[in-house]
Amino acid sequence: MDDSDLLPALRGLQRTGIRPGLSRIRVLMERLGHPERAFPAVLVTGTNGKGSTTAFLEAILRAAGYRTGRFTSPHLTHPRERVALDGLPIDADRFESLAQEVREAMEGSGRALGVTFFEALTAIGFLAFARARVDIGVIEVGMGGRWDSTNVCDPTVSILTNVALDHTQWLGPTEAHILREKLGVARKGRVLLTGIGDDLFREVARPAMRRLGASVRRLGVDFDMVRGADRQWDYHSPQRVVRNLHLALAGPFQAANAAMAVAAAEALGPAGFPVGDAAIRVGLGTAWWPGRFQRVRERPMVVLDGCHNPAGAEALREAIGEAAMPGPRVLVHGSRPEKDVSGVLRRLVPAMDAVIETSIPGLADPEDLAVTVRRIAGPTTPVEVVLDAREAVRQAMVRAGPRGSVLVTGSLYLLGDLLRNPPWFP
Numbered sequence: 001m002d003d004s005d006l007l008p009a010l011r012g013l014q015r016t017g018i019r020p021g022l023s024r025i026r027v028l029m030e031r032l033g034h035p036e037r038a039f040p041a042v043l044v045t046g047t048n049g050k051g052s053t054t055a056f057l058e059a060i061l062r063a064a065g066y067r068t069g070r071f072t073s074p075h076l077t078h079p080r081e082r083v084a085l086d087g088l089p090i091d092a093d094r095f096e097s098l099a100q101e102v103r104e105a106m107e108g109s110g111r112a113l114g115v116t117f118f119e120a121l122t123a124i125g126f127l128a129f130a131r132a133r134v135d136i137g138v139i140e141v142g143m144g145g146r147w148d149s150t151n152v153c154d155p156t157v158s159i160l161t162n163v164a165l166d167h168t169q170w171l172g173p174t175e176a177h178i179l180r181e182k183l184g185v186a187r188k189g190r191v192l193l194t195g196i197g198d199d200l201f202r203e204v205a206r207p208a209m210r211r212l213g214a215s216v217r218r219l220g221v222d223f224d225m226v227r228g229a230d231r232q233w234d235y236h237s238p239q240r241v242v243r244n245l246h247l248a249l250a251g252p253f254q255a256a257n258a259a260m261a262v263a264a265a266e267a268l269g270p271a272g273f274p275v276g277d278a279a280i281r282v283g284l285g286t287a288w289w290p291g292r293f294q295r296v297r298e299r300p301m302v303v304l305d306g307c308h309n310p311a312g313a314e315a316l317r318e319a320i321g322e323a324a325m326p327g328p329r330v331l332v333h334g335s336r337p338e339k340d341v342s343g344v345l346r347r348l349v350p351a352m353d354a355v356i357e358t359s360i361p362g363l364a365d366p367e368d369l370a371v372t373v374r375r376i377a378g379p380t381t382p383v384e385v386v387l388d389a390r391e392a393v394r395q396a397m398v399r400a401g402p403r404g405s406v407l408v409t410g411s412l413y414l415l416g417d418l419l420r421n422p423p424w425f426p
Helices: 023-031 050-063 092-107 117-132 175-185 198-212 254-271 277-286 310-322 341-351 366-377 389-400 412-420
Strands: 041-045 068-071 083-085 136-140 157-160 191-194 215-218 224-227 233-236 241-245 294-298 301-305 329-334 354-359 383-388 405-410
Touching: 023 092, 023 117, 041 050, 041 175, 050 068, 050 136, 050 157, 050 254, 050 277, 068 117, 083 117, 092 117, 117 136, 157 175, 157 254, 175 198, 191 198, 191 254, 198 215, 224 254, 233 254, 241 277, 254 277, 301 412, 310 341, 329 341, 329 366, 329 389, 341 366, 341 405, 354 366, 354 389, 366 383, 383 389, 389 405, 389 412, 405 412
Parallel strands: 041 136, 041 157, 068 136, 157 191, 191 215, 301 405, 329 354, 329 405, 354 383
Antiparallel strands: 068 083, 224 233, 233 241, 294 301
């Protein structure tokens, strides 16, 4: 997305890039009257699944009758998507007014803050929630945790979905490095929910949380979501068992995200937010999160998924089998250049009958990606480059035919660009 898509108050900020640290956002919060202190919050981080977990939890809390604020990133079609009240993006007039207020606070009285685009949006979100007097905010971390601008809030409950290699240039070269950064969302005396593996938990998380004095509850140990009857799910914890749950978000990987959301709802009970089984059932069954195994057409089946790292690709490959995506299967792919494209494609290409590499401004050269695909695919899988993303999807649909399927994946920015002007409808 270029600056022409932005409000005047936000233009130019995208070029600030990523600059981890809390010093700027703390000053900005002070200038705005500390909106981050006006509402209790749940802070959600993790390499994969944090957006879906946020969506599930917000829907559960809303079904329980609470007024909710939801902050997420990135957006698909417009920045307003990042700031939602009671499940809906804030209206354009309110967004514009808050953006201007944040811009004026950034400029201050002769001492301007070098605030980033994400920090400005965080401020808009927190200000919106404070002004709307939400009962609770569900906040998705942008990247990492410790130095992410969202971490300026003081979460009542924190969630760390999982850890895998991503954003290594910012968070560190190993999963242990990345985990230490993400553990920065935890707070002394409060609950951290996590789905990280045993080794990382034992070697890094458990000693760190003991030093901090945080209480940890683990997916698969203290709570879980297990397969029930008729493609339903059963939630189990010492506090409750809720059977025959339908998950509105598709893909078997969503069960872990849903379990994390239900466990968070349970942890909020002692803090004054009781949630009944009926709200859990409604919330899980109605949550909406576009661009995550989102089926947008049936003949041929067209699925969108913002998979951009190897761990996400592993989960996506499982989802392809679970959804019985029919053949021939055609992959339409585009990625940012800094991602582990080879790791993603090694997991997805073997499940495909053809691959089309494409791009939008800001993504990697599709000719370069096609070289990687051909090395993985071998001589029997057709690999093409179609520069125009919409034309790439149209050609993929023709190749798949009415009985086949098309998977569009890679960068969420690619998916957002396609959603603004969908090519899968006649």
